[in-house]
Amino acid sequence: METLMAGGSNPYIGLGLDESGNWIPGTPRVLSLLSSVLERSIRGNEKLLAGLRIKDGITPFHGTKQPSLDVRQYVERIFRYCKCSNSCFVVAIIYIDRFLQRIDAYLTSLNVHRLLITTVLVAAKFMDDQCYNNAYYAKVGGVSTEELNRLEMKLLFDLDFQLHVTTEVFNKYWLKIQQEGDAAGTAQRPKNERVAGNRRGRPL
Numbered sequence: 429m430e431t432l433m434a435g436g437s438n439p440y441i442g443l444g445l446d447e448s449g450n451w452i453p454g455t456p457r458v459l460s461l462l463s464s465v466l467e468r469s470i471r472g473n474e475k476l477l478a479g480l481r482i483k484d485g486i487t488p489f490h491g492t493k494q495p496s497l498d499v500r501q502y503v504e505r506i507f508r509y510c511k512c513s514n515s516c517f518v519v520a521i522i523y524i525d526r527f528l529q530r531i532d533a534y535l536t537s538l539n540v541h542r543l544l545i546t547t548v549l550v551a552a553k554f555m556d557d558q559c560y561n562n563a564y565y566a567k568v569g570g571v572s573t574e575e576l577n578r579l580e581m582k583l584l585f586d587l588d589f590q591l592h593v594t595t596e597v598f599n600k601y602w603l604k605i606q607q608e609g610d611a612a613g614t615a616q617r618p619k620n621e622r623v624a625g626n627r628r629g630r631p632l
Contacts, residue, residue: 462503
C-alpha cells in the first residue's frame with residue numbers, strides 16, 4: 429500500500445486530522461489546496477481552448493455564465509454549510525476526474541461549480557454517516573432541487589455507480605493535491621510547462 433507518511437510527519441493534517449485521526453477545529457488546509465488545483469486547471473484548460481479556437485462540449489453541468497462566487501469561495505461555502513467530512517472534498521475531486529475522463533470534457537469556469545456541489549453531495553452520501561438532503565445542498569449550491577437531482581443522476585450513471593475509492597487511490601490523489609496546491613500557491617510555472625488538467629481537461 430502506498431503511504432504518504434514521510435519523515436514522521438502527519439500527511440493528513442491538511443485534511444484536518446491529528447495523529448489519532450480526530451478532527452482539528454478550524455478550516456482545513458485541504459480547501460485552499462483543492463481550490464488552487466481547480467483554479468489552475470481551469471486557467472490552463474480555458475487558455476488551451478482559446479488557443480485551439482474550439483469550444484468545450486456542453487454538458488448538463490455547464491452554466492450560461494460564470495457564477496459570482498469564485499472556486500475558493502464556493503468550496504468554503506460548501507464546507508461551512510454542508511458540514512460534510514473533509515475527506516469528501518478529496519473524493520469529490522476523484523469523482524470529477526473520473527467523470528471528465530468518461531465524457532471526454534474539460535474542467536472550466538462554466539461547469540466547475542455544478543460539478544463540485546454534485547460530487548461533494550454524492551461523496552457525502554457514500555462516505556458520511558449523516559448527510560443533508562438534496563434540497564439543502566441545492567440551496568447551498570445555488571441551483572434548484574430538480575436540477576441537482578438531475579445532475580446527481582447524470583453523474584451516477586456516467587460513473588456507472590462506481591463510487592468506491594480505495595485507500596491507495598485516496599492517498600495518491602491527496603498527495604497530488606498537496607503537491608499541485610503548494611506549487612500553485614508558491615511558484616508560477618514556466619510558460620512552456622503543462623498545467624494540471626492537461627489530460628483532456630482533468631484536474632489531476
